[in-house]
Amino acid sequence: MPLSDVWSDPNVRWVLLGCMLLGLSGGVIGSFTYIRRQSLTGDVLAHAALPGVCLAYMAIGAKSVWAFVVGAALAGWAAVLCVGLLVRRSRLKADTALAAALSVFFAFGVVLLTFIQRGEGGNVSGLDAFLFGQAATMTAGDVRAMATLSAVVLAAGVLFFKEFKLTGFDPEFARSIGFSAGRIDALLMSLVVVTVVAGIQAVGVVLMSAFLIAPAVAARCWTERFGRMVALAGVFGAVSGWAGGYAGTFSHQLPTGALAVLAASALFVLSLLFSPRCGLLARAVRRFVQRRMTRAEFRRAAVGVKKP
Amino acid sequence: MSDLIILLTGGLVAASCSLLGSFLVLRRMAMVGDAISHAVLPGIAAAFLASGSRDPIVVLPGAALMGVLAVFCIQWLRQSGVQEDAATGVVFTALFAAGVLMVSLFARHIDLDLEHVLYGEIVFVPYDELHLFGKWLGPRALWFVGATFALNAAVVAIFYKQFKLCSFDPLLAASLGVPVTFFHYLLMALVSLTTVAAFDSVGAVLVVGMLVLPPATAYLLTDSLARMIGLGMAIGVADAAIGYGVSVALDASTAGCMVTVAGVALALAFLFSPKHGILMRPKIKRA
Numbered sequence: 001m002p003l004s005d006v007w008s009d010p011n012v013r014w015v016l017l018g019c020m021l022l023g024l025s026g027g028v029i030g031s032f033t034y035i036r037r038q039s040l041t042g043d044v045l046a047h048a049a050l051p052g053v054c055l056a057y058m059a060i061g062a063k064s065v066w067a068f069v070v071g072a073a074l075a076g077w078a079a080v081l082c083v084g085l086l087v088r089r090s091r092l093k094a095d096t097a098l099a100a101a102l103s104v105f106f107a108f109g110v111v112l113l114t115f116i117q118r119g120e121g122g123n124v125s126g127l128d129a130f131l132f133g134q135a136a137t138m139t140a141g142d143v144r145a146m147a148t149l150s151a152v153v154l155a156a157g158v159l160f161f162k163e164f165k166l167t168g169f170d171p172e173f174a175r176s177i178g179f180s181a182g183r184i185d186a187l188l189m190s191l192v193v194v195t196v197v198a199g200i201q202a203v204g205v206v207l208m209s210a211f212l213i214a215p216a217v218a219a220r221c222w223t224e225r226f227g228r229m230v231a232l233a234g235v236f237g238a239v240s241g242w243a244g245g246y247a248g249t250f251s252h253q254l255p256t257g258a259l260a261v262l263a264a265s266a267l268f269v270l271s272l273l274f275s276p277r278c279g280l281l282a283r284a285v286r287r288f289v290q291r292r293m294t295r296a297e298f299r300r301a302a303v304g305v306k307k308p
Numbered sequence: 309m310s311d312l313i314i315l316l317t318g319g320l321v322a323a324s325c326s327l328l329g330s331f332l333v334l335r336r337m338a339m340v341g342d343a344i345s346h347a348v349l350p351g352i353a354a355a356f357l358a359s360g361s362r363d364p365i366v367v368l369p370g371a372a373l374m375g376v377l378a379v380f381c382i383q384w385l386r387q388s389g390v391q392e393d394a395a396t397g398v399v400f401t402a403l404f405a406a407g408v409l410m411v412s413l414f415a416r417h418i419d420l421d422l423e424h425v426l427y428g429e430i431v432f433v434p435y436d437e438l439h440l441f442g443k444w445l446g447p448r449a450l451w452f453v454g455a456t457f458a459l460n461a462a463v464v465a466i467f468y469k470q471f472k473l474c475s476f477d478p479l480l481a482a483s484l485g486v487p488v489t490f491f492h493y494l495l496m497a498l499v500s501l502t503t504v505a506a507f508d509s510v511g512a513v514l515v516v517g518m519l520v521l522p523p524a525t526a527y528l529l530t531d532s533l534a535r536m537i538g539l540g541m542a543i544g545v546a547d548a549a550i551g552y553g554v555s556v557a558l559d560a561s562t563a564g565c566m567v568t569v570a571g572v573a574l575a576l577a578f579l580f581s582p583k584h585g586i587l588m589r590p591k592i593k594r595a
Contacts, residue, residue: 034391034394037391037392037393037394038393039391039393039394039396039397040339040393040396040397042397043342043397043401085578086578089578089586090528090578090584090586091527091528091584092333092524092527092528093333093336093338094336095336095337095338095339096333096336096338096520096524096527098338098339099338099339099341099342099516099519099520100338100517100520100521100524100571100574102342102516103342103514103516103517103520103521103567103571104517104521104567104568104570104571104574106514106517106567107514107517107563107564107565107566107567107568107571108564108568108571109564110514110561110563110564111555111558111560111561111564111565111568113561113564114559114560114561114564115558115560118559206404206408207401207404207405207408209397209401210397210398210401210402210404210405212397213394213397213398213401214397214398214401214402216394217390217391217394217395217397217398220390220394253412253413254409254412254413255408255409255412257405257408258405258406258408258409258412259405259409261401261402261404261405262402262405262406262409265398265401265402265405268398268402272385272388272390278388278389280388
């Protein structure tokens with residue numbers, strides 16, 4: 001589809017809008033988890049959402065975004081609690097606890113999925129889409145739900161920006177001036193869960209974690225200011241969402257979610273190479289210049305030694 | 309007969325995974341196992357596409373190489389100043405997305421679907437048979453899982469001392485002249501190989517459960533590495549067997565049931581381990 005026709009086709013418009021909103025909220029929330037070194041927690045939450053979504057579907061018997069939010073939130077919460085419990089009350093380390101919670105929840109979700117698939121024929125394809133997403137099938141209603149969720153997430157991100165920033169960079173200080181780090185952590189985890197649920201239909205459970213990680217890491221390359229990083233991550237996320245959605249319109253065989261994730265990864269690679277601050281190219285240039293300057297200095301010093 | 313073959317395949321996968329997983333758990337690299345199990349997907353797809361067959365002889369090395377490449381990328385990103393968790397996350401999600409794209413683009417040509425790669429279908433293992441020179445040799449997957457297990461067991465047995473030292477004290481290992489980096493990548497190569505070998509039966513995504521859960525359970529039960537490995541393998545095999553039984557009884561996904569059972573085993577060890585269980589600890593203190 002040519003670029004100029006994109007906005008005139010209502011279906012495509014909804015899909016693109018949905019993907020962009022998703023990337024935007026993913027980038028913003030991902031920045032908060034990034035500074036806490038909790039990027040992989042998003043991955044765990046994304047996987048843990050599966051049993052929650054399946055249980056919600058089994059309880060209601062139909063696809064309903066709001067029921068899925070509740071189910072995924074409960075499952076995500078349970079997973080985070082399990083990780084915390086394993087880390088605090090046993091000798092297992094954080095990485096093992098994360099991997100354990102991720103795999104067990106996801107496995108349980110897969111078991112539930114087979115139950116659902118056996119149950120009835122009609123809605124099977126709808127649930128399959130949760131794993132890898134099927135942005136092309138999104139309707140205006142779906143996008144409206146996604147937009148609402150993204151708006152809630154973004155609003156919370158803006159509203160609690162100071163709190164997230166403070167507890168992220170200096171939890172001790174935050175506690176000493178009276179912020180409840182536990183409550184703010186809980187809020188952030190809930191926002192991650194909501195973002196994941198919003199993205200389930202467009203990119204799917206498995207790839208959603210990429211939206212929480214790649215834009216934030218890419219943005220980190222360009223700035224040292226946290227506020228700018230959050231904004232930039234949002235932009236990167238929205239751009240990659242748009243790119244994925246647009247590329248997906250060319251053929252029904254193209255998975256929109258995977259394309260969007262690849263776009264986000266490409267942005268990250270470009271940032272890693274070309275950003276002026278931490279880019280590898282800039283670093284190489286700086287090293288080259290430094291070497292030249294040192295060499296020049298040596299030469300000058302040598303000349304100085306020769307002429308007493 | 310087919311029950312026996314499935315049990316044998318599942319057991320061998322579980323034993324291979326627990327054997328290597330013990331080192332991953334001890335080296336705090338459990339999430340790298342997760343990353344590898346996602347990252348091999350493009351390797352599997354590319355190998356299928358290039359060879360046009362599902363023959364594991366072609367698929368195994370190509371895909372395993374991808375896993376090592378992913379670890380290499382993560383290491384390189386960390387050295388260029390990217391946070392460790394973010395580096396892991398970026399690399400494996402990008403590779404996994406590439407794999408999803410390849411599979412959905414070429415699905416028609418390569419007789420491979422996403423669900424199969426991700427969740428595996430151990431139930432079909434008995435029906436894919438290996439014939440060599442016109443002779444019936446049994447199920448194909450069983451041979452490859454068995455060969456992988458034999459390779460893993462041989463490598464770990466030969467280099468047990470080195471692996472142990474590198475896991476507990478890499479600095480001491482380096483100062484004694486053990487090539488730490490070499491053993492690091494050797495372990496990663498074995499993990500990717502095992503992941504690929506296992507994807508047919510338990511699926512690429514759930515392999516991480518088999519890699520991490522049984523060793524973690526064993527880790528809560530014992531303090532010796534040798535015992536942890538042995539116990540982990542026994543627990544893994546038991547998890548696989550019980551999981552298969554549950555899946556037959558419930559008519560549900562086999563891989564899902566195996567990993568769920570492994571999770572229950574971990575929860576039991578967490579609660580009731582004689583030494584480290586949270587319900588047993590107060591008693592010991594009182595005594």
